[in-house]
Amino acid sequence: MSEFNIKKPVVPLPDMDPEPQIPEDELFFTEEELEQIERYKEKYPTNRSAVMPALWMAQQKFGFLPPEVMQLVADALDLPYAHVFGAATFYTQYYKEKKGTYVLDVCCSFSCQACGSYDVLDYLEEKLGIHAGETTEDGRFTIQEVECLGSCGTAPMLQVTNGPYVHNLTEEKLDQLIEDLRNDKMPPFTSVTLPQDEDEMEGNRRSDVEHTDTYQTPPETKRWI
Amino acid sequence: MPTITIDGQTIEVSGDKPLLQECLNQGVELPHFCYHPAMSAPANCRQCMVEVGTPLRDRETGEIKTDANGDPEIQWLPKLQTSCTVQVSDGMVVKTHRTSEKAKRGQRDTMEFLLINHPLDCPICDQAGKCPLQIQSYKYGSEGSRFEFRKVHKPKRVKLGPRVMLDAERCINCTRCTRFTDEVSGSCQLTINQRGVKNYPITGPGETFDDAYSMNTIDICPVGALTSTESRFKARAWEMSRTPSITTINAKGSNCYYMVRDNLIMEVVPRQNIEVNEYWLPDEERVGWAYERFNDERPEHGPEIRVDDELTPVSWDRATDAASNALSSVSSDAVFFLGSAHATVEDNYLLSRIAEHVGAEAPKYIPHVEPGHGDDWLRTDDRTPNAQGCERLGIHPVDAEVLRSRVRSGEIKVLYVLEDDPVASGLFTAEELEDVVVVMHYYNTTNKTLAATDVALPAAMVVETIGTYVNEEGRAQRVRPAKVIKEVNRTLMMATGKSRTDMHGTPFDRWHNESHQVDCLPGWEILPKVAAHLGLEFEFSGPKAIMLEVTEQNPAFHGATYEAMGLQGHRLEDVGETV
Ligand code: SF4
Ligand code: FES
Ligand code: FES
Numbered sequence: 001m002s003e004f005n006i007k008k009p010v011v012p013l014p015d016m017d018p019e020p021q022i023p024e025d026e027l028f029f030t031e032e033e034l035e036q037i038e039r040y041k042e043k044y045p046t047n048r049s050a051v052m053p054a055l056w057m058a059q060q061k062f063g064f065l066p067p068e069v070m071q072l073v074a075d076a077l078d079l080p081y082a083h084v085f086g087a088a089t090f091y092t093q094y095y096k097e098k099k100g101t102y103v104l105d106v107c108c109s110f111s112c113q114a115c116g117s118y119d120v121l122d123y124l125e126e127k128l129g130i131h132a133g134e135t136t137e138d139g140r141f142t143i144q145e146v147e148c149l150g151s152c153g154t155a156p157m158l159q160v161t162n163g164p165y166v167h168n169l170t171e172e173k174l175d176q177l178i179e180d181l182r183n184d185k186m187p188p189f190t191s192v193t194l195p196q197d198e199d200e201m202e203g204n205r206r207s208d209v210e211h212t213d214t215y216q217t218p219p220e221t222k223r224w225i
Numbered sequence: 226m227p228t229i230t231i232d233g234q235t236i237e238v239s240g241d242k243p244l245l246q247e248c249l250n251q252g253v254e255l256p257h258f259c260y261h262p263a264m265s266a267p268a269n270c271r272q273c274m275v276e277v278g279t280p281l282r283d284r285e286t287g288e289i290k291t292d293a294n295g296d297p298e299i300q301w302l303p304k305l306q307t308s309c310t311v312q313v314s315d316g317m318v319v320k321t322h323r324t325s326e327k328a329k330r331g332q333r334d335t336m337e338f339l340l341i342n343h344p345l346d347c348p349i350c351d352q353a354g355k356c357p358l359q360i361q362s363y364k365y366g367s368e369g370s371r372f373e374f375r376k377v378h379k380p381k382r383v384k385l386g387p388r389v390m391l392d393a394e395r396c397i398n399c400t401r402c403t404r405f406t407d408e409v410s411g412s413c414q415l416t417i418n419q420r421g422v423k424n425y426p427i428t429g430p431g432e433t434f435d436d437a438y439s440m441n442t443i444d445i446c447p448v449g450a451l452t453s454t455e456s457r458f459k460a461r462a463w464e465m466s467r468t469p470s471i472t473t474i475n476a477k478g479s480n481c482y483y484m485v486r487d488n489l490i491m492e493v494v495p496r497q498n499i500e501v502n503e504y505w506l507p508d509e510e511r512v513g514w515a516y517e518r519f520n521d522e523r524p525e526h527g528p529e530i531r532v533d534d535e536l537t538p539v540s541w542d543r544a545t546d547a548a549s550n551a552l553s554s555v556s557s558d559a560v561f562f563l564g565s566a567h568a569t570v571e572d573n574y575l576l577s578r579i580a581e582h583v584g585a586e587a588p589k590y591i592p593h594v595e596p597g598h599g600d601d602w603l604r605t606d607d608r609t610p611n612a613q614g615c616e617r618l619g620i621h622p623v624d625a626e627v628l629r630s631r632v633r634s635g636e637i638k639v640l641y642v643l644e645d646d647p648v649a650s651g652l653f654t655a656e657e658l659e660d661v662v663v664v665m666h667y668y669n670t671t672n673k674t675l676a677a678t679d680v681a682l683p684a685a686m687v688v689e690t691i692g693t694y695v696n697e698e699g700r701a702q703r704v705r706p707a708k709v710i711k712e713v714n715r716t717l718m719m720a721t722g723k724s725r726t727d728m729h730g731t732p733f734d735r736w737h738n739e740s741h742q743v744d745c746l747p748g749w750e751i752l753p754k755v756a757a758h759l760g761l762e763f764e765f766s767g768p769k770a771i772m773l774e775v776t777e778q779n780p781a782f783h784g785a786t787y788e789a790m791g792l793q794g795h796r797l798e799d800v801g802e803t804v
Contacts, residue, residue, distance in 0.1 A: 085418070
């Protein structure tokens, strides 16, 4: 949405008179989708809580959530439009505008920041020639500055398009990641545990994932800070 | 009722309110922003921190443990608590910033956080001088800030709707405004956009904040983030006088303050009255015409009489003389008195007395009912403030058809109109009144009946007079003069509101001046003058005495003395159809 960053902390106003971006004849939920929304509603005491899965579903369908889609979700859930807008803008995981194929969500909350996430951000910005919040011209990459993703133990880290996390970032890891993504190779989902835990549990406890990793304090030279 | 100890003082509390409210009710001030008694408490400003402890109970016996002195042992909650979400319990012990260093420190540090990205533009902010954030940071904040970095900038002029402007930088995200639309007005038009340092309240894109009660968010915003598109940047808080009164655009009688500078009504803001309007005012009371009628559309000259078909300014004596001459020049059944649901009880009462004196039939009033305008809350179908007062005085709605035919047939030769506009109300056309002598007390130069009026008497409006109005629910309420009129009357002067600079300023630093004084008089001054020429001497010392007589003689007003009405009004007994 913006080039909001520590050097230029300016919060823009959303477009308050937006042009619709989804063609009118595509702007609807199918019977099945509406049934699914009904099931979400039943799951929660109030419809207000069902806004999360419903928005998620809409994002899967339309790719992003322009105002008219938020209105569609609001109508389906019988909720005020403003409530849906508030929820959608709170989470960086909901895309309010069209993003690149790969969205690099760089965590810039406290732990990651302390471990150099702004250097990660700078490195990526320079490498891809865009600012956080922007998308490359070829439509392949978007960089976002996001809040804590709950993986502070592996800081600095980023998430790729609401999917797998990439942990303990270094320049090399970022280079590899971009290279892989250029070839449409997504990083694997990686479960990271602490060595002492692995000793106790005789190995990584996640037996259901292909890729596991053991946390190691990175060597001094490779660290961002 | 539970007993709690605050800073060593033991007090009894109601027990059904949060600790913060109980403290405020007891006069124990605690800093706070997000809590509002009419809404849920999200505890997001974190400013109302106190230390809270409860008596320790023995696990086995359930008895309260006591120390060596026999005092109950207190178990302190390890962290500071937000008093707005603490439910009081019997024996609770509370330490506020007055006795607890920890609480004091907590409040000071919270304040430092709240101010990190605040623009500190108090010198140009409309809220300055009445701003909870400003006041509380003087009282509880630290002197400086350790935040030495670039502040986050947010949109500074966002027109949320036709009446409300947002300065997002000033917002502390207390969510009072969004909760107001969710919980009180029900329009659900506002939400908090984004998160963290980037958040601020806004409507959904493409939506307009046009809630019929939107301007209340301006009043409850604890900072200057929300301002009125109409009155922003017009007057500073301390330049204005603040007169407690009621609003008169409908029959609800919502309690308000009229804010005045230089004899102009700058703002109308709600005044708390739980029985009537709680904390709120509808927007219709404070936009456009609500101000124009007080400020712009007032007569430039004093009283006028028609000479050679032109309204010509004359003295009050000549004008009232002309009014009484008109009344005495024809037989009593050729005179018709129109009372007014815009005028006070006192004025309508005097008019009835005059009608009785000249032997005419009892006055009638023109109803101004607009079906569908009301909303069962603070807007009513009735667009006048005193229809109930008229009814209780025995002044009933006029039968338009009958009156019109009596005027057409020439039966009525003199029409005496109190503070209304029969032509604009569609009762007559100005032509139909050509052969009738019209005496009229009027407010505004836009009054359509002026074209047919022979004696035009500018009347003091609700903001200039003293008197009583009875709202739809039968609550009698007083109005007080907020601004000065030309013919300054001592009774009015003593009741007129003063601004800080009126009271404390020297002539050199006064902003106020003597301009914008209208040459008008309250009905209770005009009517006795007219009556005197007719041989009816009213010996009232002022409106208070008139009201006293009304309460004594008319059971429908039983008990509604000025003392009883005070600032919150007096609920009258219900009356049957016939009064
Ligand atoms: S605009 Fe005012 S009332 Fe609304 S959240 Fe901000 S500070 Fe609170
Ligand atoms: S701070 Fe980055 S994951 Fe928590
Ligand atoms: S008033 Fe208690 S947290 Fe805001």
